[in-house]
Amino acid sequence: MTVINIINLKKSFNDKKVLNGVFLKLEEGEKIVIKGPNGCGKTTLLKIIAGLINPDEGIVEISPGTKISFMFQNPIFLPWLNMEENLNLTCKDPSKLKELIDYFDLKDYLNLFPHQLSGGYLQIFSFVRTFTIPHNLLLLDEPFKSFDINRKEKAKAFLKSHLDNKKITLLMVSHQEDREDKEIADKIFNLF
Amino acid sequence: MKNSLRFKITFWIIFFLFWYLMGKRINSPTIFPYPHKVLLKTISLLSDTEFLYNLGITAIRSLVGLFLAFFIGFILGNIKNEKFYVGIRNIIDIFQSNPLIIWITLALLWFGFGSKTVIFTTFIMLFPNLYLSVYYALKNIPTEYIELFKIYPISKKNYITKFLIPYIKPFILPVLANSTISSFKISAMAEFFATNNGIGFLLSYAKTFLNTEYIYAISIYLFIISKFLEYIFRKMNILKEDLKL
Numbered sequence: 001m002t003v004i005n006i007i008n009l010k011k012s013f014n015d016k017k018v019l020n021g022v023f024l025k026l027e028e029g030e031k032i033v034i035k036g037p038n039g040c041g042k043t044t045l046l047k048i049i050a051g052l053i054n055p056d057e058g059i060v061e062i063s064p065g066t067k068i069s070f071m072f073q074n075p076i077f078l079p080w081l082n083m084e085e086n087l088n089l090t091c092k093d094p095s096k097l098k099e100l101i102d103y104f105d106l107k108d109y110l111n112l113f114p115h116q117l118s119g120g121y122l123q124i125f126s127f128v129r130t131f132t133i134p135h136n137l138l139l140l141d142e143p144f145k146s147f148d149i150n151r152k153e154k155a156k157a158f159l160k161s162h163l164d165n166k167k168i169t170l171l172m173v174s175h176q177e178d179r180e181d182k183e184i185a186d187k188i189f190n191l192f
Numbered sequence: 193m194k195n196s197l198r199f200k201i202t203f204w205i206i207f208f209l210f211w212y213l214m215g216k217r218i219n220s221p222t223i224f225p226y227p228h229k230v231l232l233k234t235i236s237l238l239s240d241t242e243f244l245y246n247l248g249i250t251a252i253r254s255l256v257g258l259f260l261a262f263f264i265g266f267i268l269g270n271i272k273n274e275k276f277y278v279g280i281r282n283i284i285d286i287f288q289s290n291p292l293i294i295w296i297t298l299a300l301l302w303f304g305f306g307s308k309t310v311i312f313t314t315f316i317m318l319f320p321n322l323y324l325s326v327y328y329a330l331k332n333i334p335t336e337y338i339e340l341f342k343i344y345p346i347s348k349k350n351y352i353t354k355f356l357i358p359y360i361k362p363f364i365l366p367v368l369a370n371s372t373i374s375s376f377k378i379s380a381m382a383e384f385f386a387t388n389n390g391i392g393f394l395l396s397y398a399k400t401f402l403n404t405e406y407i408y409a410i411s412i413y414l415f416i417i418s419k420f421l422e423y424i425f426r427k428m429n430i431l432k433e434d435l436k437l
Contacts, residue, residue: 052339070343076336080358089354090344133344 009058036191069135075126257314269326329363
């Protein structure tokens, strides 16, 4: 079953062409990594698929009943809530949340507010949040960007097992030539 | 002693000294009463039930005007329609371009002598800033939060209590605080022309009978109330601290 079918997608911002005729097809359970230099439209592509921004031209078909979870490139948390309140606010799967908090050893950081955490920790919390809502299409925008090596390995291991167990389709955006991309992805595409 | 306190004390000593010397020079209690006489009058008003009763009436009128301006401003500020905003903006321009006295005069014609005129005038003067603060706060919700709640939807109750109110608070509270401080002054002014009670009326009455000490004493109370509210709002971190020496 085709989960995403993108035909001739075009998007510009202030006359600057970001996406110029993108074609992409993802079957259920497929894991694809998209790579490319800064400003080539990777994030824009993910946001269009997630329905966060509209394309200028082209067709984006998402199969009916697809539940999307999206990990933003820059972690977004409400600054007036601590991390526990932030996670609970959007969480639809408390047991999964607890499992991930334990897995990443984040208990001691739950009472802290976003401004009290490093970029790396915010990224981990953002990663955790992605798995706390029902989904069968996972959109990850540079998920391991600010992780330290230890947490990167853990996150990667978790993601692999998560994808193995279910028919989850993955579309991940990555900036550098990362080793983990090959471990996770079925296919790697370059966006220019 | 802190520099700022020393400066304040020095300032007020010079101020009262200057006032005393002016009083002596003018030598007419009807035009420029001595500061100590005004202070005695101010203190005596604390036990004057008629004064306190009228002060209460002004407070109630100003609070009703403030509440209406905030309530209607908040409801209308939530309407995101651009055409509606342009319409309201035009009305606000009319509100703001006319001096207060025009609104008092019109309100007198529309509502007659009494509380309605005072409340209406207070509403007209406070509504624009309250409406605009709500409208612009909501209009400028960062895209990242809008995107967050599209992907991670939350209940309406949580959206309002956990997101909207905390987000909007820093935009609205300073405006609300300033409006509260202004409301008392606006109501007193409207009462001057349009009622037979309230602080404004007492001022009008005192002016008629050339009770200058009384006028000065009332103006000191208005000053104290304004500064007291300002102090409270600063302590609550709603208003920013003023320049300190």
